[in-house]
Amino acid sequence: MSTLFRNHFQNQETPMRTRFAPSPTGNVHIGNIRVAIFNWLCARHNNGEFLIRVEDTDLERSTPEAIQKMFSALEWLGLDYDGEAMYQTAQRPEHEKAVKKMLENGHAFTKGEGEPVLLRIHAGLFDESFVTEPRDEATIIWKNGELVANRETITHTVTSPKSGETYITPVNWDTLTDPVFILDDGTELEATNLRNQLGEQEIDLNALSGGTIASVRFKRRYVYFDDLVLGRREKPVDSLRDMVIVRSDGSPVFHIANVVDDVTQEITHILRGNDHIENTFRHLFIFKALGFTPPQYGHFPMIVNASGKPYSKRDGDAYIGDFQEKGFLPEAIFNFLALCGWSPGDDREVLSRDEMKEAFTLERVNASAAQFDMQKLEWMNQQYMVKLPADKLEALLKAEAQKAGFDLNGKSDEWFSILVETQRERISKPADFITNASYFFSSDFELQPKAVKKNLLKNDGEGLKNLAALKPMIAGIADWESQAIEAALNKFAEESGVMMGMVAQPLRIACTGATVSPGIGDTLYLVGKDELLKRIDRVLNEIKTE
């Protein structure tokens, strides 16, 4: 027996099963990933399972590259999933089986070969667990007594009770009950059997009423579901049209595939972006038409870009792989994205994966959209970068250095390790390493005029004189090691009676061209004695006092 025809949602003992179901029609972006993270967090928090389904039925736009990128993003972020990933295209037989079932039980209909198959939204699908009793009222009016209503002409004139405007809208006659005819003179007539008469046959309402009806008033039912994030959502049933479930070319649409696969994968909690809310109202009826109890739903707000607009796959920056490429740490991205629209409820912001897993609940997810803040991501990344084990940080920065074309020849591992530690608290992302440390790899840099003026030329070239005096002293340092160098500089400053600033800064400019670098001992050590002497000579040759 196919899994399709078993119903698992009834079973309270079933562990929670969530899923991430991307359509691989473009690079997976941070919005998608955040949905995946929330699904993963929710499943793991509840000791449930997290499944993957690749919704690749859009053959035109789905690509193997996109699928591959999606999986590598999941792996990078440590979003482990249970079981094998499902590919929607492979489920086609199940989808067709489901359609056949709906055709047989009368919930779907078609006008024939080459025509689409529609799901009929009708009273037979009303289930008290997601459709309310009739309530409130819907007033339908028409002018000049010309309306002829049947299933095919469901578009007609309606007056909005709010604005008083008259507009054209589709109304599903089947879903409205207890009609009352309101005549031209305002009197009301019960017409309880109207709905029964409005079947497949064309009915001339005007004829039915003797040409005196001004409007008809109905009671109205609402489809509803209790959203785990947003609370109860509802929508008038009559605002839903019969929906296409099989295209005229015979292919099942997304709605069928999505619902059937969720049944097949025994998903208990569907957690997705709030752009699916409208779909959820319709999917409820598909579950019912198939004889299944719908799962729980939760809809997350969208994540918007710096200009406040929703991210789309066209937003190049939003591709998750780009963040990986830029050297952002997966833990930082995970943490940051989890905090977009969710918080643990206390003041914690940097949370380990276990802490997030522990604290995550859907009711703490926000209802409103979160804007992506690059600066905060960088800060978050820095938080993780500082705590990174030495070997990891070294590997990360070495890769970055190679990418930037830095010359690592003749640089020992020990040398590189020391360099990395000097950078640990100076960078928030690997790219910062390139801008911070290039002078350790190349002597090809400009001497910043402002720095030269302030630290070399000021006071009759005090800095320059110090530099000249330092040269033989430096040449004489036997133990070329950071602390020894620094001690020697301190001694020099003390003995010659100059401020340490007028010793260190000229050297810094000679080494880096600018006034910013790690501690002077480290800087000189890393540049190397011979290279340092060359760089001092360069300054002495290039810079002259007036």
Add this chain to the structure above:
RNA sequence: GUCCCUAUCGUCUAGCCUGGUCUAGGACACCAGAUUUUCAUUCUGGCAACAGGGGUUCGAAUCCCCUUAGGGAUGCCA
């Protein structure tokens, strides 16, 4: 057009369900000070918000209504 949703510092948010403890808390960014030979780190302090208007109440960020602004839906896309 219509339907649906959302609304606290520039940004991410706590507080809202269960009104008073909120002169609205934290974080990023920004500004100032301390530490540091420079820069960074760290520490201290500062700036900065309940979208607007009504209502309910002794009392409203919190409950209700309206307006405004954003977003989503309205596909034989997913």
